[in-house]
Amino acid sequence: MLQSIVSAFQLAARAVRRNKLRALLTILGILIGVAAVVLVSALGSGAREDINQKVSSLGSNVLVVFFQPNQASGARKSQGSSLTEDDGRALVRESTSIAKVAPVLRAGSQLVYETRNWSTQVFGSTSDYFQVRAWNVVRGELWPDTPRDFSEKVAVIGASVATELFGSLDPIGRTIRIGRYPFRVIGVLEKKGQSPFMGQDQDDLVVIPLASFRKNISANNLVGSVDQLLVSATSEETVSRAEVQVDAILRQRHHIQDNSDPDFVIRTQSDLRETQDSIYAALSTLLLSVGLVSLGVGGIGIMNIMLVSVAERTREIGIRMAIGAKEGDILVQFLVEAVILAMIGGLGGTVLGVIAIAILRRVLEWPMTVQPGPLIVALATSMIIGVVFGFFPARRAARMDPIQALGRE
Incomplete structure (x- = not known):
């Protein structure tokens, strides 16, 4: 079992290397989506610290009474x-x-x-x-x-x-x-x-x-x-x-x-925290929406590219089946190829997100804090997307009739 998985990784890696441009276009959506998710998590954690610092700077247990x-x-x-x-x-x-x-x-x-x-x-x-x-x-x-x-x-x-x-x-x-x-x-x-x-x-x-x-x-x-x-x-x-x-x-x-x-209005530090929280929440929701849409688009891109790949490699699939490869072997091969593409996008998106955080924090002085947890979640999400969107093309490849596959040019 382990040997077949290793073999599937080798075959998938060779397939990705043969079609570098296609692979790059495929992972672009995943890359942007993961980068956006990383940015949102950093903005959220940094914003909470920034809000507390700014509100605390107003004074100790302060209420402000305004004329209204x-x-x-x-x-x-x-x-x-x-x-x-x-x-x-x-x-x-x-x-x-x-x-x-x-x-x-x-x-x-x-x-x-x-x-x-x-x-x-x-x-x-x-x-x-x-x-x-x-x-x-x-x-x-x-x-x-x-x-x-x-x-x-x-x-x-x-x-x-x-x-x-x-x-x-x-x-x-x-x-x-x-x-x-x-x-x-x-x-x-x-x-x-x-x-x-x-x-x-x-x-x-x-x-x-x-x-x-x-x-x-x-x-x-x-x-x-x-x-x-x-x-x-x-x-x-x-x-x-x-x-x-x-x-x-x-x-x-x-x-x-x-x-x-x-004829007056009272504002507390809790009110200010809630106001700032709502502003950052709106911004985070916007960025997260962009990230989720990009991840979805990236997943669909992986599925389409894998379907094209299956169609182009029909004869290769037939030959593998003819020399003893089982349905499970073919399924794993194409599934691993989809996961590799998604993981490359996830790693690239994580790196891009961290670089963007450093730039925004330095140039615009945005409150952003990088936590390891969201980075792990982002990578895991990209792997899940590879499995989910790569399963249909992989199953189609695994269910091919070897005789019909060998007969195709």
Whole structure:
């Protein structure tokens, strides 16, 4: 039995070598399909790690409360948000699951240092902003806990802003102009990278005291109004309870009934993970569909080519049967030939997939991780395709009448 299998492999290998171009065209579909499957698996495993890192970079157990106009608040939308600093203080005071709340105002502005300028987002907040977001400085310092009316013109800048405005210079103690007003740089934040919000650069920002923002930057007409509240739950386990309490407290303060739409929306880190997961899942589904279609096309290609091969080698099959080859020997020979073609495509697709992963990870900085499990599955799948799509041509060859086969030219 072993000898017949070895002989079948030798005969199949010789047949593949005799028709190199045909073999190449046959394995192309398998190659593309396996490469796509390998890419999908790498994208999926890398995406999960990337999502966790990006969401964790937002801070510790963070909830973000945004203003969202409803029918009751829509008329005053042009005047600004209905969220206030007092809302933030009430959340800390009345909730048992909230550690800190940082009120936030933000606006786009032009920064200028000497002859350099840069457009970025300017955030006004309290010193709790850095604690909620678990964001430390790599140079300089943060402004200390201060009274709510602290309006000194100091700024803490992100790593990207430091690079664009100062290059290799030390920014600490230097004065930049935000809009029309001068601010002294007191700190540079550690690098966080891209945000889960549409891939924005988290390091491209400036943070200044909230009162200073109101006095020099803001055009908000509502006294005490803020754009958002950054909320830090006491622990990861209390995030869900904190979300419920935030909703209840703000509804009470804003006089909104339980059955009415609120004038705010709460986003948790779990929400962001789900959003990112859905994006990567859609991309993975697309790539996987391409891969499966290519594998199917490759399998059909193998079957067609093997049928042609059987037709061309009818006399050879008759001669083998005449000198004693059994149906099983012929079946195994052609089945092994189909498996060899599929395995060559599978190996080539695996190599192509790994190369594509390395290129995408290096050039586009896509989050991709190669795991051995999916590579083994891809190779096994290609072998199964060879068996499934090669069986019909192999059976046709094995069931030939040797007398009729010998009579064909």
